[in-house]
Amino acid sequence: MRAIHIANFGGPAEVVLVDLDEPGATPGHVLIDVHIAGVSFPELLQTKGTYQMKPELPYVPGSEVAGVVRNAPESSEFAPGDRVMAFSMLGGFAETVAVAEHFVLPLPDSVSFEVGAAAGMNYLTMQFGLVRRGQLQAGETVLVHGAGGGIGTATIQLAQAYGAKVIGVASSPDKADAARAAGATRVVPTEGFKDTVLDLTNGRGVDMVVDPVGGDLFTDSLRCLSQEGRLLVVGFAGGEIPTVRVNRLLLNNISAVGVGLGAFLAPNPNYTRALWDEITPLFEDGQLRPVVAETLPLARAADALIALDERRVNGKVLLAVR
DSSP states (O other): OEEEEBOSSSOGGGOEEEEOOOOOOOTTEEEEEEEEEEEOHHHHHHHHTOSSOOOOSSBOOOOEEEEEEEEOOTTOSOOTTOEEEEEOSSOOSBSEEEEEGGGEEEOOTTSOHHHHHHHHHHHHHHHIIIIIITOOOTTOEEEETTTTBHHHHHHHHHHHHTTOEEEEEESSHHHHHHHHHHTOSEEEESTTHHHHHHHHTTTOOEEEEEESSOGGGHHHHHHTEEEEEEEEEOOOTTSOOOOOOTHHHHHTTOEEEEOOHHHHHTTOTTHHHHHHHHHHHHHHTTSOOOOEEEEEEGGGHHHHHHHHHTTOOSBEEEEEOO
16 A cells, blocks of 8 residues: 655655555454545654654654545444544554544545544544633633634634634734634734734633644733633644743633643543534534645645645645545
8 A cells, every 4th residue: 555654753855655565454443445634733743753652663644534444343333335534643644544443433424535534633622622621601702823724723613613702813814814714703913912802802801712833922822811711722833832920820810721632532532432423513514614725645745744844734734545
């Protein structure tokens, strides 16, 4: 089968297309013929050797896929020919992948493979973040950093589906356009966002900030929160892990809340299905519609990762495997 290898930690340009033996049937695993794979930030970090999970080189990256079941255990709810999406964790940038069954999810006929591959990490992470970790309530206002990216556009759509108002923060006009296309109520530039947001909310601030960027935005994000507001720490796409003087949390009774879906699913793998069952109807009725920036062939995985590294991606980048 064709697959992408990370053979060294030279960055995204160094990944290579290789021919490998297909994985065989494994107890407790579903064998999936991959049609579409999603490209996400962990894969970019893996090419540089900076991700917390460091498998032995060389290896096949790829954590989210959509395709068709080829083989499943006898006791499985899945059967050959079923359409599925899955959290592969590794191995998704390949024509076939074996995935632990509790990370395999049914894909309705009305939901395309493209949507399935784009939905996995971003939408399930933010469903977990907004609802379970952030306790989002209808009528609240959510500020979303990186609003034109994959996490940002997913957050905008989910927050609105749950009755929230959304203010997006975008670093460029094209990313602002992507945030508006996803449904953001207002979009403001990154430069000076704190003062702009406070003006828009008549000094009250917002109920929640979603921050997948980190870096020097963090302190001003805390200053944007209303009383008992919550800042969701999703990631550090900006590269720098921020620090904060915790007395700031006391001043307005605010919270900084970690959102680490992978860490939560490791001891609670069956929760994956609960998350998916909750939001599947929102995909079926069109309330959730992933913003796909580009779909490239598997052989151009390096180009997809380089675009992510250079922050040229508005929405989600996908790889067409078949």
